[in-house]
Amino acid sequence: GIQVEQSPPDLILQEGANSTLRCNFSDSVNNLQWFHQNPWGQLINLFYIPSGTKQNGRLSATTVATERYSLLYISSSQTTDSGVYFCAVGTGGFKTIFGAGTRLFVKA
Amino acid sequence: GAVVSQHPSWVICKSGTSVKIECRSLDFQATTMFWYRQFPKQSLMLMATSNEGSKATYEQGVEKDKFLINHASLTLSTLTVTSAHPEDSSFYICSAPGLAGQAPYEQYFGPGTRLTVT
Numbered sequence: 001g002i003q004v005e006q007s008p009p010d011l012i013l014q015e016g017a018n019s020t021l022r023c024n025f026s027d028s029v030n031n032l033q034w035f036h037q038n039p040w041g042q043l044i045n046l047f048y049i050p051s052g053t054k055q056n057g058r059l060s061a062t063t064v065a066t067e068r069y070s071l072l073y074i075s076s077s078q079t080t081d082s083g084v085y086f087c088a089v090g091t092g093g094f095k096t097i098f099g100a101g102t103r104l105f106v107k108a
Numbered sequence: 109g110a111v112v113s114q115h116p117s118w119v120i121c122k123s124g125t126s127v128k129i130e131c132r133s134l135d136f137q138a139t140t141m142f143w144y145r146q147f148p149k150q151s152l153m154l155m156a157t158s159n160e161g162s163k164a165t166y167e168q169g170v171e172k173d174k175f176l177i178n179h180a181s182l183t184l185s186t187l188t189v190t191s192a193h194p195e196d197s198s199f200y201i202c203s204a205p206g207l208a209g210q211a212p213y214e215q216y217f218g219p220g221t222r223l224t225v226t
Contacts, residue, residue, distance in 0.1 A: 031213035041146070041199055043217040050213070086151065088215070094140055094205040096215050098152045 002027045002091050004099035011104045013077050021072040021102045023087030031090030032063050034072050036083050037101075043086070046072070077106045110136045110206050114218035121192055121225055129187045129221045131158075131202030137182035138204035142215070143175075146199040158185040158202075192225040199223075 003026040013019055023032070034046040047054050047061040049070065054061050058077075063070040074081055087099040111134040121127050131141055139160040144152040156177055157165040164177035174196075176188040189196055200221045206214040 031215070033215060035217075041201070041220045041222070043201070045214075045216070048214040088152075090213050090215075094142070094213055094215070095154065095157060096142065096203065096213075097154060098144075100151045 002029070002089060002097055004087060004089055004097055006085075006087050006099035006102050008102060009100065011102055013104065013106045015077060015079060015106055015108050017077050017106075018073070018075045019077060019104070021074070021085055021087075021104075023070040023072070023089075023099055025068050025070075025087075025089050027068075027091055029065065029068075029089040029091050031088075031094075031096060032070055033088045033096070034061055034070070035086045035088065036081075037086060038083055046085075074104075077104075079106045079108050082106050110134075110204070110216040112202065112204055112216045112218040114200075114202060114221050116221060117219060118222040119224070121223070123193055123225055124191055126188055126190045127192055127223060129189075129200055129202075129223075131185045131187070131204075131218055133183045133204045133216075136204070136206070138185075139182060140205060141179060141185040142203045143177065143185075143187050144201045144203070146201060146220075152201060189223065192223070194225045197223055197225045 005024045035043040051065040058075045060073045084101045090096045115130045141158040143155045158179040160179045166172045179185045203215045203217045
C-alpha cells in the first residue's frame with residue numbers, strides 16, 4: 001500500500017518563527033489533506049490539497065503531485081499552533097491513510 | 109462544511125462487556141464511512157470501511173468478529189467493540205467523504221470517542 005512519511009517528527013519553535021512541514025507519499029493520490037489535531041483529539045481540517053497551492057491566513061500549503069510531496073507552511077507561529085499536524089492521502093476510492101504526524105511545540 | 113458527529117464522546121466499560129459507538133453524518137449522506145483507531149502519541153490507523161447496505165471491509169490485522177460494524181442508513185454507521193479488554197482502550201474516530209463534485213474525496217472526521225476498558 002501507499003507509504004506516507006512526514007518530517008520532521010518533532011519541532012520546537014519560538015513564538016513568531018516560521019516553519020515548513022513536509023509530507024512525502026509513495027504513489028499517485030486523488031486526495032491529500034492536512035489536519036491539526038487539537039488537545040482533545042479533534043481533527044481540524046486545514047487544507048484539502050491534492051495539487052496546487054492554497055493559503056489560509058498564516059498557513060499555506062503546496063502539493064506537487066508529480067513529485068509526490070506536499071508542504072505545509074506556518075508563518076509567525078503562535079502558541080496555539082502547538083499540537084500534532086497530520087498529512088493524510090487517498091489513492092483510488094475514498095480510503096485515506098495517515099502519516100505519522102509532526103508534533104509541534106511553540107514556546108512563548 | 110459537512111459535519112460528522114460521534115456518540116458517546118467518551119465511555120468507560122468493564123472488561124468482557126460490549127460497547128457501541130455511533131457515527132452520524134449530520135447534513136449529508138454517506139454511503140461509505142471509515143473507522144480509525146488512535147493510540148496515545150500515535151497516528152490514526154484505518155480499521156475498516158463501512159458500506160451502507162453491505163458488509164464492512166476490514167484492514168489486515170483487524171478482527172472483524174471483535175469490531176462489528178453496521179451501516180444501516182445513509183447517515184449512520186455503528187462500531188461495536190465486543191468482549192472488550194483493556195488493550196482495546198483507545199481513541200476511535202470515524203470519517204465520511206464529502207460531497208461529490210466539489211472536493212469528492214475530502215474526508216470529514218467526527219470528534220472521536222475515547223474508550224477505556226477497566
